[in-house]
Amino acid sequence: MKSKIKNIAVTVVFAVVIFGLSVSFILKPAGEFSVSERRALLQFPVVNIENIMSGKFMTDFESYTLDQFPLRDGFRTIKALFAANIFRHKDNNDIYVEEGIAAQIEYPLKNSSLENAAKKFNNIKDKYLNESNKIYLSLIPDKNYFLAPTSGRLSLDYKALVSRLCENMQGEEYIDIFELLNINDYYKTDTHWRQENLLDTAEKLLEEMGASADFDGLKENTLDVPFHGVYYGQSALPLDAEQIKYYTSDIIDSFEVYDYQNDKPMSVYDMEKAHGKDPYEMFLSGSISLITIDNPNAKTDKELVLFRDSFGSSIAPLLATGYSKVTVVDIRYVQSAILGRFINFENADVLFLYSTLVLNNSETLK
Amino acid sequence: MLFSSIPFLYFFLPCVLILYFAVPRCLKNTVLMLVSLFFYAWGEPKYVLLMAATIGIGYVTGLLIEKFKGKALSKVFLGLSVAVDLGFLAYFKYADFFIENFNAVTGLSLPLLRIALPIGISFYTFQIMSYSIDVYRGDVPAQKNPVNLAAYVTMFPQLIAGPIVRYADIEKQLKHRTHSFEKAAAGIRRFVIGLAKKILIANTLGELCDIFRESDEKAVLYYWLYAVAFALHIYFDFSGYSDMAIGLGKIFGFDFLENFNYPFVSSTVTEFWRRWHMSLGSWFRDYVYIPLGGNRVSKGRWFFNIFVVWLLTGFWHGAAWNFIIWGLFFAVLLVLEKLFLKNFLEKTKVIKRIYIALAVLISFVIFNATDMKEAFQYIGGMFGAGGIPFVSAEMLYYLKSYALVLVLSLIGSTPVIKNTALRLCNGEKTVKVINVLEPVVIAALLIVMTAYLVDGSFNPFLYFRF
Numbered sequence: 001m002k003s004k005i006k007n008i009a010v011t012v013v014f015a016v017v018i019f020g021l022s023v024s025f026i027l028k029p030a031g032e033f034s035v036s037e038r039r040a041l042l043q044f045p046v047v048n049i050e051n052i053m054s055g056k057f058m059t060d061f062e063s064y065t066l067d068q069f070p071l072r073d074g075f076r077t078i079k080a081l082f083a084a085n086i087f088r089h090k091d092n093n094d095i096y097v098e099e100g101i102a103a104q105i106e107y108p109l110k111n112s113s114l115e116n117a118a119k120k121f122n123n124i125k126d127k128y129l130n131e132s133n134k135i136y137l138s139l140i141p142d143k144n145y146f147l148a149p150t151s152g153r154l155s156l157d158y159k160a161l162v163s164r165l166c167e168n169m170q171g172e173e174y175i176d177i178f179e180l181l182n183i184n185d186y187y188k189t190d191t192h193w194r195q196e197n198l199l200d201t202a203e204k205l206l207e208e209m210g211a212s213a214d215f216d217g218l219k220e221n222t223l224d225v226p227f228h229g230v231y232y233g234q235s236a237l238p239l240d241a242e243q244i245k246y247y248t249s250d251i252i253d254s255f256e257v258y259d260y261q262n263d264k265p266m267s268v269y270d271m272e273k274a275h276g277k278d279p280y281e282m283f284l285s286g287s288i289s290l291i292t293i294d295n296p297n298a299k300t301d302k303e304l305v306l307f308r309d310s311f312g313s314s315i316a317p318l319l320a321t322g323y324s325k326v327t328v329v330d331i332r333y334v335q336s337a338i339l340g341r342f343i344n345f346e347n348a349d350v351l352f353l354y355s356t357l358v359l360n361n362s363e364t365l366k
Numbered sequence: 367m368l369f370s371s372i373p374f375l376y377f378f379l380p381c382v383l384i385l386y387f388a389v390p391r392c393l394k395n396t397v398l399m400l401v402s403l404f405f406y407a408w409g410e411p412k413y414v415l416l417m418a419a420t421i422g423i424g425y426v427t428g429l430l431i432e433k434f435k436g437k438a439l440s441k442v443f444l445g446l447s448v449a450v451d452l453g454f455l456a457y458f459k460y461a462d463f464f465i466e467n468f469n470a471v472t473g474l475s476l477p478l479l480r481i482a483l484p485i486g487i488s489f490y491t492f493q494i495m496s497y498s499i500d501v502y503r504g505d506v507p508a509q510k511n512p513v514n515l516a517a518y519v520t521m522f523p524q525l526i527a528g529p530i531v532r533y534a535d536i537e538k539q540l541k542h543r544t545h546s547f548e549k550a551a552a553g554i555r556r557f558v559i560g561l562a563k564k565i566l567i568a569n570t571l572g573e574l575c576d577i578f579r580e581s582d583e584k585a586v587l588y589y590w591l592y593a594v595a596f597a598l599h600i601y602f603d604f605s606g607y608s609d610m611a612i613g614l615g616k617i618f619g620f621d622f623l624e625n626f627n628y629p630f631v632s633s634t635v636t637e638f639w640r641r642w643h644m645s646l647g648s649w650f651r652d653y654v655y656i657p658l659g660g661n662r663v664s665k666g667r668w669f670f671n672i673f674v675v676w677l678l679t680g681f682w683h684g685a686a687w688n689f690i691i692w693g694l695f696f697a698v699l700l701v702l703e704k705l706f707l708k709n710f711l712e713k714t715k716v717i718k719r720i721y722i723a724l725a726v727l728i729s730f731v732i733f734n735a736t737d738m739k740e741a742f743q744y745i746g747g748m749f750g751a752g753g754i755p756f757v758s759a760e761m762l763y764y765l766k767s768y769a770l771v772l773v774l775s776l777i778g779s780t781p782v783i784k785n786t787a788l789r790l791c792n793g794e795k796t797v798k799v800i801n802v803l804e805p806v807v808i809a810a811l812l813i814v815m816t817a818y819l820v821d822g823s824f825n826p827f828l829y830f831r832f
Contacts, residue, residue: 006801007551013805014554015383017812022376053411058367065372069820078817087570090767093822108582108760154763236821 024070031068036076036233038277041067076236084237090153095235098151101188102231102239103143107154109161110360117362118168121352124307124336125171128345136209137166138175140193140311140355146183161356172352175208177201189239190229191357192280195314196220196245202318209349211302211322217249227279244279246314251297251321260290260342261333268293268317283313289334290327290342293317298324303348307331309358323349332364367408369557369610370564372819378405382522386618387545395517395540398618402520406485409526413484416454417520423450424494425515428501432508440502447498451491458484463685486526488682490519492649497533499653506534514540523614527607529625529645536620543619553616558808560609565815567775568603571595574768575734584754588761589747593727595768596734598775601630604643630779633718634708635699635725646682650675669704673697683733688741692732699725 031041045051045060052058069075083089090096094105121137129135139162148155158178166174185197203213226241246269259266266285274282284291293316303325306312312328320326327343358364367374382401389397407414427447434440456464462478469475497515500506509515515533518540524531578584578592608625615622629641639647658671673694680693699707711718728745735741747754765772777783790796 003801004547006804007547009805010551010554010808011547013809014558014812017809018375018383019380021816022380025376055409055411058373058408062371062373065376066820069372069816072820075813075817075820078814079821082814082817088767088770090763152763152766154760 021070025065025068028068028070031072033277034067034072034233035277036073036228036236038230038233073236077238080236092235092237095231096147096151096153097235097237097239098147098153100239101143101147101183101186102229102235102237103147103153104191104231104234104357105148105154106142106144106156106357106360109156111164113360113362114161114164115168117354117359117365118165120331120336120362120365121169121172121307124331124339125169125350127337128340128343129350132347133345134209134349135172136175136205136349136351137169137172138177138205138351138353139165139359140353141178141181142191142355142357143183143186145178145356146181156356156360158356161359165359173208175205177204180204187227187229187242187244187280189232189242190227190280191231191355192229192311193314194245195247195283195318198315198318202315205315205351205353206319206322209304209322209351211300211304211349213318214251214297214299214321215249215318216251218247218252219249221246221248223274223279223282225275225279229280230278244274244282246282247318249321251295252317254295254297255317255320256294256296257284258292258294259285259288260292261288266291280310280314284316284328286310286313287330287333289330289332290339291316293320293326293328295320295324295326298322300324303327305329305343305345305348305350307350307352307354309354311355312353315353319351331366332358333366335366367405369607369614370561370569370815370819372816373408375816375819378408383617394618395511396513398522399513399517399520402517402522402525405522406520406525410485412482413487416458416484416487417490418516420451420454420491420494421516421519422512423447424497424519425509425512428498428508428515429510431498431501435504444498444502448495451495451498455487455491457481458487460681460685489528489530490525492530492646493519493533496530496649496653500532500534506537509533509537509540521615521620523611523618523620524622527604527611528643529608529611529622530649531615531622531645532649535623539620545619549616549619553613553618554808555613555804556616557610557613558811560606560611560613561815562811563602563606563609563778565818567771567778568599568606569818570768570771571599571602571775574764574771575599577764581760583758583760584747585758585761586747586750586754586756587765588758589744590727591761591765592744593731593748595772597630597727597730598772598779600730600734601626601779602775628779628781630726631781633722634703634711635696635722636703636708638722638726639696639700646679650679654678669701672700672704676700686737688732688735688738691738691741692729695729695732 030043033039034041042060042064044064045057047057051060080092083092084097091105095102096105125135141158144153144155145158147153162174162176166172180201181193186193199213199215199218203215206213223244223246225244227244228239228241232239248269252268255268257266257268258264268284270282270285273279273285278286281287287310300322301324302322304319304323305327306316306319307329308316309330309332312330316326316328327348329339329343367378369375378401382397385401386394386397403414406417424447427443430443431440431447434443458481461481465476465478497506497509497518501508509518518531518533518536519525521531574595575592578588578595581588605626612622612624623645625643625645627641627644629638632638632641655671655675658674659667660671661668663671676693676697677690678693679696680689680691683689683692703711707721711721728748731744731748732738732741735744743752746752750756787800790800
């Protein structure tokens with residue numbers, strides 16, 4: 001190719017890319033929702049003198065163009081592949097994929113966050129609990145605990161995390177479940193653990209709390225929709241879809257579940273949410289602040305108050321097999337100061353079950 | 367509006383190219399001026415009038431300077447033009463700095479003005495000043511056509527981040543310039559290279575610098591990693607922007623002068639500043655240093671001139687003490703080099719390399735510090751002050767994660783890639799391969815850079831604050 005032709009080719013190629021994508025943007029109808037990122041996409045900003053003079057329109061317009069760019073997910077994948085394979089970055093926006101499993105780097109250990117979490121838990125204890133209550137603490141390691149040491153990623157000092165939290169709390173009994181879990185107990189593309197792999201964990205928790213699991217007649221069900229976890233969208237890398245499995249049994253089917261946040265009865269498994277944007281929300285309908293699970297077939301009259309995060313949603317039904325009633329509380333969505341209005345703590349076992357991710361970012365706890 | 371943004375690449379630029387190449391030659395400068403005003407207004411709608419006023423005063427005083435050439439009034443109008451430019455700069459950029467320091471010295475508490483800095487004011491006021499001075503000196507005739515002068519000052523490729531294009535350098539091109547596929551292709555090539563330097567290298571190294579600054583696990587080697595990463599970051603950021611400006615200029619038929627010439631291969635600070643931000647260096651040389659007498663004066667006066675120029679160079683970069691110290695740091699090194707250091711360094715290659723590396727790294731640590739306290743803390747950290755560990759797990763992780771980008775940027779900061787490309791272009795067989803590959807590489811780079819832009823919003827441009 002001669003230089004003259006090359007110059008024409010360079011100019012044409014540049015024009016094709018710039019004008020081609022520009023025209024595609026204009027012709028493409030605006031998207032409303034990003035499935036991979038589970039969020040609404042920005043729409044064309046409001047045009048008025050105030051917004052223009054303050055520069056808000058321009059800022060919003062740039063964000064809008066980023067959200068509505070044609071083939072957006074494809075471009076994000078190109079970036080992720082380039083960062084991982086060409087620049088050899090060990091993570092992309094803190095997300096990495098190791099042997100087909102996506103995880104997020106959680107680092108460093110934030111002592112102030114642990115102190116804050118302990119303070120919140122102690123406040124609950126001081127305000128509502130007395131000698132009639134047995135108090136337990138159990139922590140759920142994030143996926144980094146399993147993947148980071150072998151893949152050379154940064155990870156929390158988990159021993160320090162556990163010991164610092166226990167030091168800052170008073171009067172609780174720590175139940176160690178780290179040894180029962182492994183990386184296969186978590187979804188490959190999501191933060192959360194798999195309910196179908198939690199029987200031994202639930203059994204241990206119940207046993208340590210002096211209760212007995214009732215897993216008779218458990219049936220493993222498979223959700224009929226492909227599951228792309230939260231890291232699928234964040235990593236923007238091509239990862240295979242997974243399946244969500246969940247347990248039913250006569251005892252679980254008999255649970256009477258009530259949603260105090262919306263003041264209505266609900267189901268253990270929310271099939272509407274199973275087919276929604278985040279199928280993991282099928283477990284106790286996702287982020288609901290206060291739920292009670294009554295077990296009419298319980299062989300005990302013991303009650304449990306479970307302070308939990310989203311990991312608790314999938315294990316709560318298994319724990320409920322060992323109690324007559326489980327009150328499931330998420331203090332990220334309800335002020336702990338008002339819990340006394342809704343919960344009778346007298347004689348109840350109390351379990352604080354939290355993932356290390358939430359404890360290391362505990363500013364969300366109320 | 368940043369060049370490295372989706373609105374610029376896929377909205378502004380296509381519209382401008384269509385408009386510019388659709389209109390007849392006589393209207394091209396008008397189109398350039400109008401789109402440049404729109405470009406400026408996009409980032410600073412409130413300050414378009416300020417820029418228009420500055421240009422208007424520059425235009426009128428330019429005509430008057432020429433009209434009264436050789437008379438005292440000519441000097442008066444030059445003084446007026448320069449005073450207005452410096453006045454605007456002092457008020458909008460430095461007022462709060464002066465008030466803060468006045469309060470600190472006197473114990474008073476005069477309220478700060480808290481004025482938002484108009485984008486690019488340091489660049490366009492220097493351009494208009496150089497125009498007025500050149501007209502006064504008789505180096506260029508005053509521009510009779512206000513559109514041409516406005517097109518020169520507002521020209522969007524160089525408006526907000528330089529290079530500081532002198533009127534004298536493009537005066538003829540404003541009237542007569544050519545457009546060709548050869549020039550357009552050269553411009554596109556340069557623009558895409560600049561965009562890649564900015565998006566792929568500078569922004570990535572910027573991430574590393576941010577990670578370091580937020581870290582609670584500082585270690586000696588981590589400070590050094592930061593110092594290297596920031597020096598490379600600012601080089602790729604600024605030189606990338608200059609490349610984009612030069613490339614865009616070429617597409618529109620202009621030939622802007624180079625602004626960088628591989629400064630990191632320098633062996634002395636004197637050489638470094640002949641290769642770094644050349645348009646600013648030559649501006650201060652021609653309009654401050656030489657009028658002060660340059661080096662054709664006594665030794666004491668010569669060194670005084672150097673200190674004045676570098677004090678102003680530092681202050682030009684920002685209204686804060688760390689910028690002034692940064693400028694004076696170079697002044698001290700330049701004087702030492704002139705006294706004895708240069709001769710001493712000539713004798714040993716290794717020490718020369720260590721000296722320039724240390725000088726540049728420390729200078730940019732001062733440059734990027736939020737204040738002098740932080741600058742001293744960081745420089746101390748580089749030498750183990752504060753009992754910090756030598757290395758940390760976090761530092762090792764990020765060193766591994768960014769190793770390839772660091773190596774690529776180190777290679778890219780030398781002429782190795784350019785020289786290799788030139789060699790290949792001169793080979794009879796290899797040139798054919800290059801000719802085929804070039805359009806493909808340009809398309810691929812555009813796609814990857816678009817992917818980076820779509821993926822993230824991390825895209826600040828450092829020189830906006832100047």
